[in-house]
Amino acid sequence: MNEVNEVINTLMNHRSIRNYTDEPVTEEQLNLIMDAVQAAPTSINGQQVTVISIQNPERKAKVAELVGNQAWVAQAPVFLLFCADFNRTKIAADLNDEKLGITDGIESVIVGAENVGLAMGNAIAAAESLGLGIVPIGGARMNPQDLVELLNIPPYVFPVCGLVVGHPADASAQKPRLPQAAVFHREQYNNDLEGIIKEYDEQISEYMSKRTGGKETRTWSKSVSSIYNRIYYPNVRAMLEKQGFKFN
Structure with a gap:
């Protein structure tokens, strides 16, 4: 019989943390998290993920406002914005006199989101294995064009999800x-x-x-149905189109 190992224990002990101490996340810890991000599999080895680290308090406070006034974004020492990135793909296409055709269809959005999900899963596991707490922030898609402008995000790149990282002030219930x-x-x-x-x-x-x-x-079905009865982040498509993505 297989024994539950340390990796599985880390994964099974996951919980979202929304209260953080003032203790900083070290550069070594951030680099280890990013090593784990880059170790995640990607479609055709396209490596379509970029992570923007935001630690400046004023910029972080603005991000907290844009993602829905989520206080823990401003409170924690680090906010990581995970983006699907075809900017590097465009550079590769230009270097080889090729057309960037993938962004003309919905497949680019699916591939980008898939790759971000795999990368963020690695980031979460790495952070929690280091004793850090995290909470994913889907609100990165609430005002995505504002994030694009605030963070100087180029065409063919779009924000998918954020990740708060810090030292837990208390243990959240699972x-x-x-x-x-x-x-x-x-x-x-x-x-x-x-x-x-x-x-x-x-x-x-x-x-x-x-x-x-x-x-x-409230029950689970009540919670999800009361949110999914509408398109709750309606500004995503307009942002994608401005960033060069089409839906042919």
Whole structure:
């Protein structure tokens, strides 16, 4: 029987941290995180990921505002913005007298987001293995054009997600996940999921009640459906088009 090793323990102990101390993240720690980012697999070895580190307090405070007034972005010592990057691909194309055609279709957005996801997964695991806390910030897509201008992001590059990194001020509770039967299907997709989701709703409701002292009992299905009933980051497409991405 395989034993649970240190890597799996780190992954299984993940939780989002939203309260940080003043202790800085060292350059050595940041470099190790970036080594892990660059070790992640990428489509065709295109390496379509760029990470912008923001540590200047004033700039970080502005970023915190742009991503939805998330206080932990300003509080923590480091904010990492993960971008899908085809700027280097454009340079490679120019060097070889080739056309950059991938950005004419939706595949470029999918590939870029996929590569960012793989890279951020490595960053999270590396940071947590160093005893640091993190919280991903999808709000990087709330005002993406403002981030592009603030951070001097060139064409063929777009922000996908942010990552707060710092030393946890306290241990956050670990939120229960969906049962494995809901996400791990063998041979074919299991379309009989309603009962599993209802049971999970009860578990999440109990978790929320304990976490908030009975003030909040919302379920998982209520939370996601109340957010996904609209396009909640409506400015993404316009930003992508300005950055040179097309949807032919």
